[in-house]
Amino acid sequence: MSSLQGEIEQRGTRIFELVDRHPESLFSKAGFYQRMMALSMRDEHFKVQMFRFVDVLPSLRRSSDILEHLEEYFAGIRNGFAPIIDTGVRLARIVPWVSGRVLRWNVSGMARQFIAGKNPDDVMKTLRKRRAQNIGFTVDLLGEAVLSEKEADEYAARCLDLLEGLARETRDWTDPLAKNSELFPVVNLSVKISALYSQMNPADPDEAIAHLAPKLRPIMRRARELGAFINFDMESYAHKNTTLELFKTIFTEEEFKDWPHAGIVIQAYLRDAEADLRDLIDWGRARGTHFTVRLVKGAYWDYETIKSRQNSWDCPVYFQKPESDVNFEELTRLLLENESIVTAAFGSHNVRSIAYAQALADELGIDRSRFEFQLLYGMAGPIKRALVELGYRVREYCPVGELLPGMSYLVRRLLENTSNEGFLRAKFSENASAEELLRDPHELIRRNGAKPEATTGDRQHQNAASLEAPSGDIYKNSSLVNFVYKDSQEKMRSALREVRDCFSEKHPLVIGGEKVWTDKLTPSVNPSAPKMVVGSVAEAGIPEAERAVKAARAAFEKWSRTPFEERAQLLERAAAIMERRRYELSALEVFEVGKPWAEADGDIREAMDFCRFYAAQTRLIGQPRLTQHVPGEESYQHYWPRGVALVIAPWNFPIAILCGMVSAALVTGNTVIMKPSEQSIICGAMLMQIFEEAGVPPGVLNFLSGRGSVIGAHLVDHKDVDLIAFTGSREVGLRIWESAGITRPGQRELKHVVCEMGGKNPVIIDSDADLDEAIADSIYSAFGYQGQKCSALSRLIVLEENYERVMERLLSATASLRIGNPEEPGMMVGPVIDEAAYKRIQEYIDIGKGEATLAYQAKGVPPEGYFIPPTIFTDVKPDMRIAREEIFGPVLSVLKVRDLDEAIDVANGTDYALTAGFFSRSPANIDRAKAQIEAGNVYINRSCTGAVVGRHPFGGFKMSGGGTKAGGADYLLQFLLPRVVTENVTRHGFAPEETPQCRDEFLWPKRH
């Protein structure tokens, strides 16, 4: 054993001795809370229901609501809690008012366990008690998620008030250790950076800093005058780089450069924590003034892992708990070795982590008054006491605020306390031995067979191992670009520059493998700056359309007989090329269709996903499959391609939707005439280039750019077109549907139409919904990409009980959105696609002004370009035009309803059924919404846009489409003709005993 390990064990054992001298359970408050936590640790299902109930409770106003939720959450629970619930519910039916209050009181008690005070006055009582115990404080203001600048300003004002109050009340307080006190002011305020700016976008740290710095300066200035300390808390990974950058920027300013009372948090569960800490230390040395780092493990482990899995991102956190522990110790060493410039504050309840810091500080000869331990209010009381007894500096992190805003904090703490991995549970609930708890985490890693630390460079490797798709999922999605990384931001900026240099390029049509020029070139313009031409494409007329049909028909013969594996590989090569060119393609979308960065990237990801997903699906359905095991007979079902497919795509997902329809048609053996939207022809030309490079044979894919009313209409009616895959407006879709029903002379096949059209998508906000989420997601659904998604929210249906609060937050959040040229990474709202769209949307806004009340319209949009400000109408009734007709722009109608019955009626009361959303925390209401809302894609408690291939097969019914599901398992069948081949294999009563499940392909016959 190393001497350091010996020291750690000795110190740890000493702490445990002191802790055990005043035995205390994990939860210092007995009774209800104790019981709930004990049950949560025994029963995972109960824990989930319990936390969800705690989460919703503060938003329930009536006792009857509380009881309904109680029943809904716990009805199926079979454990020690069942009798309490049963009795509670029975009693509640008799005296609902009393029971509701009792429950609320009990849960409030749980919250009070972790919240040091309701308001600044209230918290002083706690701080005085702690002072008597020689424990210092840092105060944190709890708040709802900040959705608007109004809310952010309120937070800043509350910070200032709190500072004033704390300074006033603690005027005569002194440092408990009375040594090195200049490093540790009595008043210490922990600030949440995301609460100071509602529009923080990880892709644009500079913009965030430009907004945050002016809000922080007055707080810092006042703190300095009052002799207080300001700490920047660390939140989710998305905000980490901005928070670090902000810290360095603002504390390098002349005014604050020599101020030592600044601190920031480093989270040891992050793989890049060490690099960040080294960078901070270098910065500190260059600055030349002391600063503080609070070292913690990190409070968002579950969130970060879920988020990364959902987006197929490299996961920023370690996967194994001992890896975080090891990193915590390494960072402890780094901090203590640089004690001359950085003061360490160790934020942990883990006695091993604490003992390590103590032992190492001694080894390095650092006096215990020169660093501190920080612990959370309401947790690990005996450890705090022991540390004080041992003469260490202890500071308690004290959250202040009301119950409702405090809920997310409370749930984080409950999770932490009941986590299988957590120290507190092991020590105080499971009574693990001191020896076990003080074990070297390296040893645990070795025992688990895990590699120790992975550096940032190993991220890919580590994730590939740990984030594999669970068995059962056949498809793992491509990742989104994570713009939190500087290198992603830089790649995008340089792609924007490079694409800009190609604006003068001209692109030909491609027919039968030949580049075809016509005497007309169509320019494509940038909707943010309509004078800017993004590129030009030759314009096809009827002769080119005829030529394309002939080429596709001629190529069909061979392509239809190409084995499915080869066709699948073509798609995979195309996806690989897109992956290589993804920044360039995203940049093109920013210019050609006005997509914000992340939206453009999402489009390219979706295109790659379509290719890879359809390739995988083809392998599943490509081989003829036995229909039934019957002796003496073999019957195989399989598929043939339909023939020549015409693909007509919209501009709003200019590469993804085009690519999705094209790749489905190609991989199933059809030949294709690809017609991109007139507004996104350069994207279309790029997709053609990609498939050519991938090796699509001549004539198999033909690129025709031209006017829909001319070549589109001609080809739809063409006798030699067998299949039409269309995504676009209802008007054009219905015309295609109708026209395809007519059989023309010489036509071989009944035309098949895959038709996806628009929506008038509703989102319902229930009376108990989590408004932080409901409002943020509704705004994104309504105004993301300017509302130009067929899935976009256009009717927000709000229950009257919640209406005032929803509207207050919705309007101020909308007023905070950034509107402008999406070349800037943090823009939320860019331009609409063209002048025609601009005029049409304006007309709808005029109609809305006549029919309803204009509740909000943003001002100050850029003068050039087709910018329409986000617009919200209230007093909208279901029969109004703005509530029935698709607008396809940033216009939101809000409908107030009495109850959920009316909400569902209103939601279902249009011609469309594409997407819908429902925000609620009532399990019964969620079940109802799932069953009763008429939409092809129903989303609960999330945005109603952003379908992911394979995960959310996408498409609607009624006037939204023919019931097909792009990106779903059965989509390819739309492009195929099913066949069954049956053979009697009996000869004179003798038949083979075994029949293979699959057999070789029955390829389309060669025609002579």
Ligand SMILES: Cc1cc2nc3c(=O)[nH]c(=O)nc-3n(C[C@H](O)[C@H](O)[C@H](O)COP(=O)(O)OP(=O)(O)OC[C@H]3O[C@@H](n4cnc5c(N)ncnc54)[C@H](O)[C@@H]3O)c2cc1C
């Ligand atoms: C005073 C104070 C201030 C804090 N401020 C912040 C802050 O600003 N930002 C912030 O994010 N957190 C903050 N925290 C919370 C802190 O990050 C931890 O969540 C918490 O303290 C638990 O860590 P521990 O060392 O006490 O306990 P332990 O039980 O030793 O560690 C639990 C921690 O291990 C990590 N972990 C759990 N499972 C795994 C796994 N499978 N793989 C890898 N790692 C895992 C997680 O970080 C988890 O919280 C603060 C904590 C304190 C005490």
